[in-house]
Amino acid sequence: MILKKGELFNGPGGLALGAQKAGFTDSNGEYWGIQHEWSNDYDKDACATYSLNICGEQDHESVHCGPVQNLPIGDRSVLNDIDIFAFGFPCNDYSQVGEKLGLSGTFGPLYSYGIKVLKSYQPKFFVAENVGGLSSANEGKAFIKILTELEECGYVVTPHLYKFEEYDIPQARHRIIIVGVRNDLAENGTKYKVPAPTTPYSFQYKTSYEAIMFPSIVAEAPNHEYTNHTGKVQEMLSYIPAGENAWYLGIPEELRLNVKGARLSSIYKRLDPERPAYTVTGSGGGGTHMYHWEENRALTNRERARLQTFPDDYVFVGSKESVRKQVGMAVPPRGAEIVFNAILKTYAGIDYESIQPLAKLQLENLKGIKPNKIKDLVVE
Incomplete structure (x- = not known):
């Protein structure tokens, strides 16, 4: 059972590598996994990195480099049907560092192209990722609007503030990830649950020392200038x-x-x-x-990539500054793998350890909530 994945704002491939690594064989001997189908990003170096590491022997033309505004969403002769959709939509206008313009900024409205994909392709599942500041941008109105539009595409959504240090990732990186299950699947009992932390206590957290020093990085490792x-x-x-x-x-x-x-x-x-x-x-x-x-x-960029859980043989294309940007903007592959594995187990009907979402923001819970209080539901 292989789910075909489409992706917008693919970056250097953190989400894609996590999806690629996710997978298991069930008790009947059937393998469940996720396969790259197509993706898009406007950054040439990021697209080259993604193609080199994710596509392998596949057709590299499946990575469409250019503005998302020019992508022929809905044209099956260019972008095939997909079962799962991922989009880490640009976080620049939602970050706690910067002007916090939210939907009023240049990058904030780009999530709408993800909405367009969902409406056109109706994949079984989607994964949307953004910074924790998404919950408070535009006094919380941006988060409400985004969640509302995702649900109106025909999905049951589960937003959660993932603290990646609680998932064996050597970095205090907190990100909102929204997982959507198509309504017809949800009505038949397919319910995504937030996977339980693998390192829930601070004394279990993986340190930066462990990540960088064990094993040691060889001098000739790529991106180690x-x-x-x-x-x-x-x-x-x-x-x-x-x-x-x-x-x-x-x-x-x-x-x-x-x-x-x-x-x-x-x-x-x-x-x-x-x-x-x-x-x-x-x-x-x-x-x-x-x-x-x-x-x-x-x-070095290779040490920073270690903190992001990229393997040492994952080669980033571009100048040192371009690589630094790519590494910093990526989703940690190990964190993505945990989320995608939970989605596969959800679809397969296999139970797994889970926790309650920190963000209980289905539409029925939003009624009567003042926008300036929305962040209290998401950020501890």
Whole structure:
């Protein structure tokens, strides 16, 4: 039983790799899995990375590179029918870092192309992913609107704020994932449940040290180039202990940043080797590249990819800055694999350990809720 997957905003393939790795053989000897059918992204390097690692011997023309606005959604001669649809729609306007424009921004409305796919293809399941800030964008109105439109496409939706460090991922990355089950399947008893955390307690969390050091990364590993820092940056880093940032009081006055009013915790912040990493990001300039807990340097892209759970043989295409962006914007494949495995087991009628969603936001629960209170239902 192989489900064919279509995808928008495919990025470097975090969701796709997770879907590819998901799968199992049931008690009757039948294999359940997910297969790439087609995808789209506007970033040429991300598309090249996706093609190289996900498509294998398949037709690389199945990765359609260009603006989603130009994609012929609904044209079966170009985009075949699919059983499952994934879209990590752009998070720029929902992120806690930035102007938080939500649906009023340039990227916020792009989710509507996912709506168009659902209406045109009616896949059995869908997976939509975005940042935790989605719940509070536009005072919560954006989240309500998106969930409403997803349900109106003919789906029972289950939104949940996944804390990936609770799923054996060495990174404190919190993302809203919405899983949809087509109404006819739901009416026949197919009900998606949020998979239970595999590492629910903090003492079980996988640390950044474990992720980067075991096994060690070979020198010739792809995307493992070191950053050339100035002597001043290296000297400043030498005064910053593990887990601290550029505003650590022990930094001599002459080495401190000359920036007024900024106290972002990720600026020249070192990892704490005894904890999961802070969130890997794809934006920002110098000082936001994540820094080694001991060595006076930024992490390499391969080390950052380790924190995102990409395997070392997963090759990212493009310049060092392009790769940094791709790695930071991706969904951790291990987290995606857990979600897709739960979907496959849901479809197969196989039970699995589950928890209650943090976001009980079906339409009947939204009635009477003031928009500025919506975030209280999602973010702890």
